[in-house]
Amino acid sequence: MKWSPGQCRKGDIVRVALGSLYHYGVFVSEDEIIQFGYPPLPEFAEQNRDPRVRAVDADTFCCGRIIERGEPEHGDKKTARTPDEAVQAARSRIGEGGYSIIHNNCEHFARECVLGVRMCEQETEMRRKWQQRGILDVFVARIPDNAEPGPIADPNRAAYVAETADEKLRIARYCVWELLGTALRRCAGVDFPSLRFTRAINGKWSSDGAPPFSLSHTKTSVCVAVSDGAVGVDIEENDAFDRFGDPKLVTSRLLCHGERADSRDGILSVWTKKESIFKQTSGTVFEPRGIRLKRYETATFRLPGFEDLTVSVCGKTSALRCYVCEGGTVRGVTPVRI
Known part of the structure; x- marks a missing residue:
């Protein structure tokens, strides 16, 4: 996956940097980005007591940070969904809970909706560092x-x-x-x-x-x-x-x-x-x-x-x-x- 700032399109996987972590979502429009839980920031502490899949606008999603869009590369393209399929998959899960920062987080959600593969690079990197x-x-x-x-x-x-x-x-x-x-x-x-x-x-x-x-x-x-x-x-x-x-x-x-x-x-x-x-x-x-x-x-x-x-x-x-x-x-x- 190649990441860069740019014009987001319907069905894109998007993210914002929050310190050393990233918060992920599925872009539909400026008025609708579907995310699993709110960004892990103090102002969202109350909402994140029970993280669920929700649709928010771009301002809420990015919290003043730059939004990056992901461009699928060779391996990603094999399983990637069409924009309409990605949006449909994300919308169908609105209200879903069961959040786990290790096993079921915002990156797992966004990648599964857009790429058809449930994985988290942040989790993989954390496990690599843990093992080393x-x-x-x-x-x-x-x-x-x-x-x-x-x-x-x-x-x-x-x-x-x-x-x-x-x-x-x-x-x-x-x-x-x-x-x-x-x-x-x-x-x-x-x-x-x-x-x-x-x-x-x-x-x-x-x-x-x-x-x-x-x-x-x-x-x-x-x-x-x-x-x-x-x-x-x-x-x-x-x-x-x-x-x-x-x-x-x-x-x-x-x-x-x-x-x-x-x-x-x-x-x-x-x-x-x-x-x-x-x-x-x-x-x-x-x-x-x-x-x-x-x-x-x-x-x-x-x-x-x-x-x-x-x-x-x-x-x-x-x-x-x-x-x-x-x-x-x-x-x-x-x-x-x-």
């Missing part, structure tokens, strides 16, 4: 007070959980696995029950059918990180090291030459970072003093509603997105870096 972006998604959830281990489809993980003698640890291992299922379904659309997993000698779990992931849990919470590259995550309760009293009892085992941790948050940050690095690099024995933080890309943060926990992740931190899972609902949250 780096992925590092972190999920956190509480362990319910009444949690009990349930069935696990993967036999290796099921045996691993069943063999855990400590009841609280067994529940945590079950709950973090449930959270992994939620994370993989959301991030990769995988059929979690059908996957088969293996556990390496260092305790790291993986599956040929799943993207790289990492697991962590405390006595109250569970955490999962999913990425398109090697990833490690660690979660700790903020009072995890209070029992040692003197911070030097921890830092003597924790810090390399030149590293400092002068506060509770400092110790938590360094410890969780090094745990996440150990998991990301698939180490065999966790030796904190042998891990130099400057060599790795890490982020340490807390999440709204989970301020009693400190999380660190090692991987593509520029792509970091965080989610909390509460009552069966997953919602995105903004991490507070520490």
Whole structure:
């Protein structure tokens, strides 16, 4: 499709630029352009509460912007409708609803009426950018007070959980696995029950059918990180090291030459970072003093509603997105870096 300003003709597909987006319609005349929903601008907020196919005049459609008309090119011409057919198709849908910004928007409508093909270049471009972006998604959830281990489809993980003698640890291992299922379904659309997993000698779990992931849990919470590259995550309760009293009892085992941790948050940050690095690099024995933080890309943060926990992740931190899972609902949250 070739776009340019010019004299619009009956049956043309037309559009106006609204920032980085375009609003589409089917041109009939200066007094009639058929659109699906109003332009996504503040002055039309009320009308767009229930977007429907409507006929408006050119001034309403363009909102003071320049109208461009589309000229079908070779591939488009094979399915393009005649001007009368395009107008008839558009008019027949006036009053129709079911708007979806991703799956059923103004561009889908206009292209289907004029070209006979239901597609959206804006959606295609958005999906392309989405697929090319780096992925590092972190999920956190509480362990319910009444949690009990349930069935696990993967036999290796099921045996691993069943063999855990400590009841609280067994529940945590079950709950973090449930959270992994939620994370993989959301991030990769995988059929979690059908996957088969293996556990390496260092305790790291993986599956040929799943993207790289990492697991962590405390006595109250569970955490999962999913990425398109090697990833490690660690979660700790903020009072995890209070029992040692003197911070030097921890830092003597924790810090390399030149590293400092002068506060509770400092110790938590360094410890969780090094745990996440150990998991990301698939180490065999966790030796904190042998891990130099400057060599790795890490982020340490807390999440709204989970301020009693400190999380660190090692991987593509520029792509970091965080989610909390509460009552069966997953919602995105903004991490507070520490």
